[in-house]
Amino acid sequence: MNNFSKIQMGVDYYPEHWDPSLWEQDAIQMKEVGVKIVRVGEFAWSRFEPEEGQFNFEWLDRAIHLFHRQGIQIVIGTPTHTPPRWLTEKCPDILPIQANGHTYHAGVRGHRCFNSVSLHSYGSRIIEKLTLHYKDHPAIIGWQTDNEFSLVYCHCESCNEQFRVWLQAKYGTLEQLNQEWGTVVWSGEYNDWSQVTTPFGGSPHQNPSYQLDFYRFQSACVEQYQQTQIEIIRRNCPEHFITHNFHSYPQKLDLYPLGEQLDVAAFDYYPNTSPDKTSTGPYSGALSLDVTRGIKRRNFWIMEQLSGPPGGWGPMWRTPYPGFIRAYIWQTIARGADTVVQFRWRSATMGAEQFWHGLIDHSNVPGRRFEEFSQVCTEVNTLSRLLEGSIVRNDVAILHSHDQLVALDIQPQVEGLDYYENIKQWHRALTKLGIGTDVINWTENLSGYKLIIAPSLYLMDSTVATSLEAFAAAGGTLIITHRSGVKNLNNVCLMEPFPGMLSHCAGVQVSEYDPIANSLHHIITADEQTYSSTQWCDILHPTTAEVVASYHDDFYAGKAAITVNSFGKGKVYYLGTHPEENYMKSLLHQLAVAHDIPHFPDLPEGVQISVRMRDSQAFFFLLNLSRESRSIVLDHPYKSVLYDGLTHEGTLTLEPYGVDICTIELY
CATH class of the missing domain: 2.60.40.1180 (Golgi alpha-mannosidase II)
Structure with missing residues (x-):
């Protein structure tokens, strides 16, 4: 099962959208430019099963045969993202119910409730038929589960029932749930399990523990939904790999348990083509790629990548500048992508994505972008054997946590403080220094790293705290930031000085804080350099730590803002405020030198x-x-x-x- 580790180029192709007379010439042209992989099928349920129980794979057989003749391998997407109309008409429980009671009707895609009994039954049947039909086909190498998972926020009766089941498994009794959520506030205590429902609306200020668990439940539903598909694929196609095309970071879906079930993670990458995004877009994209690599902590795939101006869901973006497509393909490979699949071969002439451009425009005449893609295919195929088996290996990691992101979104702490944006800024500073960085789940093993950055560990877990202490004690350097150690994992505030469980290794306590939002404050370092800061000011009381920088403004001028504590063989930095990028770069450069971490301090912008x-x-x-x-x-x-x-x-x-x-x- 090693087909997914080759360095190669591919395209997304929809034979059901095109007259069959085009299929062979497309396959021949793909072979000529060096395409090795084609993804098909992820939206084609109505063609696979045009009527209930009547299955038709002949059309895809013909298309796959043509690709196979050209030496092109195939990944099939399970088509459950788009249940056909005959099915949603027969089984309306498939359609999600919104919080206001309205039905999320079929129309574009994603119209399915993950807890629908009918969806599980009919979805499993179509996947069973597909996998049995293609299990021995020599062109098929892998499967993509569904398409671009995200949370549906369904409020149907099935979701309500399953939410109660999930909560009962977690808390055991209603008394325990009331205690852990603190429902005594505002007389929110439950007297019977039937009273526990999904969030139907009303006041937006719901119990934060309840809200966090609802998001966790939703992620667990997607995980179980995918696992059902994977079990069928593994049983019928044991030699094929399984992936999923994640998208749109950040989102409230927990990527990591979904990734555990896969052989390889994949990402749909659409770097922004706008000239006014050139100063930030490449860095945001680099973070997305590193997050994807961190899902399984190994190389990944790109299952869709920008090939022309996107449009259709909104106004069109700018067309890719000459060299843009080539450069961003190499960026993905540089950060661990082994296969890059372009979306799409040809621009659609019908449907909602008519103006989400492919490699070939509506004219059907290959142009500049197509020629650029052809150049990259030649380059990738030339270097494929040389690069095959190479991996990304870094000394630095940023900890990323689904729970922190969701909890801080439920209760925004202050204007301007955004969990993922703060990660993005740390990552951008590292990227501008040429420091390779992993972005990993906050519960992962930390061995092998020299520097760990853990932004805003708002919810604190004793196991993670012990792991971070052990990392520092063994000689690593740990950076933790403001809004750490505020709550337990049930989203309830802790009655102890911040940063709570990390106070010992940080050697500091927060005596008071000031949510300054976008008000510009300043810090002064020990060597009398001045930097601006925003968002938050923890006024620090060092116990064993040394002061690295002090505040220059407000009633706490002269008080500690940033500290460092020697802990075992390592060091722990605590940043009580969010400093400007220049400070981040200065600190990170200093630490890179101290730890002999490879870096390039004078990289030009971009x-x-x-x-x-x-x-x-x-x-x-x-x-x-x-x-x-x-x-x-x-x-x-x-x-x-x-x-x-x-x-x-x-x-x-x-x-x-x-x-x-x-x-x-x-x-």
Whole structure:
């Protein structure tokens, strides 16, 4: 089951959308440009089963046969994202019910309740038929579950029943639930399980413990829904791999338990083409790719990537600038993607996504973007054997937590404080220093890292606290930030000084705090450098920690703002405020030097360096993700594997959206 580890290019293709006379010439043209993978089927339930119990796979057999003749391999998507109209008419329980009681009707896609008995029954049947039909086909290598999971927020009777079952399994008794949620507030205590429902609306200020558990329940429903599909696929197609195309970070879906069930994670990547996003877009995209790699802590796939201006769901974006498509394909590979599948081969002529452009426009005449894609296919296929088996291996990790994100969204702490945006800013600072960074679930094992950044551990868990202490004691450096140790995992405030369970290793306590929002404050470091800060000011009382920076403003001027504590063989930093990017870069550069972490401190804006490793060989991906030429000062000679062994020394200039891939033997 290693088909998913090859370095290769692919496209999404919808044979059901096109006259069959086009299929063969498309397959031949794909082979000519170097396409190795095609994804099909994820929206085709009405063609697979046009009427109840009448199955038709002949049309897809014909299409797959044509691809197979060209040596192209196939991934099939299970079609459960789009139940057909005959099914939703017969089984209306499939359609989600919104909080106001209205039905989420069929029309575009995603019209299914994850707890619908009918969906499980009919969905399992179509997947059973598909997998049995294609289990021995030599072109089929893998399956994608459903499409772009997200929370549906269904409030049907089945969801209400399952929510109670889930809560009973977690809390045991209604008395325990009342206690853990603190329902005594506002006379919210439950007297009978029948009173416990999904959030139907009314006041937006619901019990935060209740809300957090509802989101957790919703994620658990998606997990069980996917597991049902996976069990069928594994039973019938044991040699095929299974993936899912995650999308749209951040979202309230818990990615990590879903990822555990998969062989490889995948992401749908649509980098922003707008010129006014060029200063932030490449960095946000880099974070999304690192989050995807962190789902399973290994290489991943891109199952959809931008091929032209998106549109249809809203006004169209700008067309990709020359070099944009190529540069962003290499960015995904640089950060651990082994296969990149472009959405889509040809722009749709019908339906809601007519203007979500593919590689070929409505004219059906290949143009500039298609030629750029062809160039990348040639490059990827040329370097595939060299890069195969290479991985991303980093010394630095940012901890990411679904629970923190959801809890801080339920009760926003202050204007301007956004959990994921703060992660994004730390990650951007690291990326601008050329420091490779993993983004991993906050409960993961931390061994092997030198530096861990743990933003806003708002909900605190004793197991995680012990893990963080052990990491620092063993010689690692830990950075924790404001709004840590505020609550327990049930979203109830703790009666102890912040940062709670982390106070001991941080050597500091919060004596008071000031939610300053977007008010600009300043901190002064020990070496008398001044930096601005926003969002929050924890006024710190060091117990064993040393003061790194003090506040310059307000009634707490001169009080500690940032501290560092020696703990075992390591150090723990506590940041009581959210400093500007220049401070983050200064601190991270200092720590990179101290820990001998590879970095490139003078990268120009928009330039990224990522490294993939194989044995003792390092592949440096040098990317200019901007519309202007950029120059990089090289610390020693690099040999290009993209440009026939050309050796770069001194300064390397990259054209707009320019790319190079260099190699160096580490030992």
